[in-house]
Amino acid sequence: MRVILKQIYIISVLTATLFAQALPFKLYGFFDVELEMNTRNAASKAWSFDQHHLNFISVYTLDNQFRIFSELEWEHGPAHTSSKATGTIYLARAFVEYKHSDALKLRAGKFLPPFGIYNERHDATPTFLFTLKPVSIYGKHANTSGDTQRLFAKFITGVQMIGEIYSGGWDVEYSLYVGNGRDKQPGEENDNGNIGIGGRLKFLTPLDFLGFG
Secondary structure, three states: HHHHHHHHHHHHHHHHHHHOOOOOOOEEEEEEEEEEEOOOHHHHHHHEEEEEEEEEEEEOOOHHHHHHHHEEEEEEEEEEEOOOEEEEEEEEEEEEEEEEEOOOOEEEEEEEEOOHHHHHHOOOHOOOOOOOOOHHOOOOOOOOOOOEEEEOOEEEEEEEEEEEEOOOOOOEEEEEEEHHHHHHHHOOOOOOOOEEEEEEEEEOOOOOOOOEE
């Protein structure tokens, strides 16, 4: 009886603390379903549906400086049985962020490399006018080491420093990161001895339509 009362007391204290602090928790996401048609020839004419994405994004703000961000993704209507598994379920992003100011933020965990709008918007296909992304970016290409890979990794597990600096109508954005290379399990370990290093510097001019980086 003593142990049970102690457990109830701890839960009550934690509940009271959470309500007293009123820590904000946000949950949102997106969903899409696609109609695919094949009209290459008479033999292959067919159409079908694809429940492509179901993504849940959560943001837990600890205080004015720290937050925890995560994104879980279900692709192609996953169904798992003892004999067969279809679709994919995975952790797309998860990191803790420390914000010193708009000019300096530090992240640690799994994040998206800042390779333009196609990767930063990730798999949010409702935000695009098309469902198929450019092969030049997402296709596999031969590199100097003789391997065939994408031009850049879709995810990086490591640390990242980002920020924005405003001056005279200009907006300068930067990102620097270091993490695991593209190994068999890049989210867990880095056996190949190659470290992933990258960055981006972007300038937004006082003209809303003009920017470069």
